[in-house]
Amino acid sequence: MRTLAKIISVFLLMAASVGAKAQSGDYDVFIPIAKYIARGDAERLSAWFADNLEVTVLTDTNDSSKNQVRQILKAFFESHTPRSFDITHTAGRSNMKYALGVLSAGGEEYNVTIFVCYSPGGYKIQQIKIDRPIR
Numbered sequence: 001m002r003t004l005a006k007i008i009s010v011f012l013l014m015a016a017s018v019g020a021k022a023q024s025g026d027y028d029v030f031i032p033i034a035k036y037i038a039r040g041d042a043e044r045l046s047a048w049f050a051d052n053l054e055v056t057v058l059t060d061t062n063d064s065s066k067n068q069v070r071q072i073l074k075a076f077f078e079s080h081t082p083r084s085f086d087i088t089h090t091a092g093r094s095n096m097k098y099a100l101g102v103l104s105a106g107g108e109e110y111n112v113t114i115f116v117c118y119s120p121g122g123y124k125i126q127q128i129k130i131d132r133p134i135r
Helices: 002-022 030-039 042-048 066-079
Strands: 049-057 060-065 082-092 096-105 108-119 122-131
Touching (some): 030 082, 030 108, 042 066, 042 122, 049 066, 060 066, 066 122
Parallel strands (some): 049 122
Antiparallel strands (some): 049 060, 096 108, 108 122
16 A cells, blocks of 8 residues: 555656646747647637737737637638748747747748747737738
């Protein structure tokens, strides 16, 4: 019985350290976010949205609810089918991060900027911006 208790204690300690690492500065929140943008999956991407966030698509900027942003991005992805999305730069602190990337969609390339903040529920997208590169 003591061996079982030790095994359980070690397991719980390991699980706690994995969870702590997942929410520390070592965790790359942009891996799943980038995957959903590359797929044009506004539904799954919306799981990362804050309750209210700022969205800019081309020249239209809005402070919107999670559901409204999901619909805005769904419409964008339907008319600009994503082919790929590559993150080119990330920076920030453990509680606030941003990423810059290039989205290839609908035969064009777009610059994408994503800002996330950490809250008790995990990282959430506070702002997402999709615009054409300046030429």
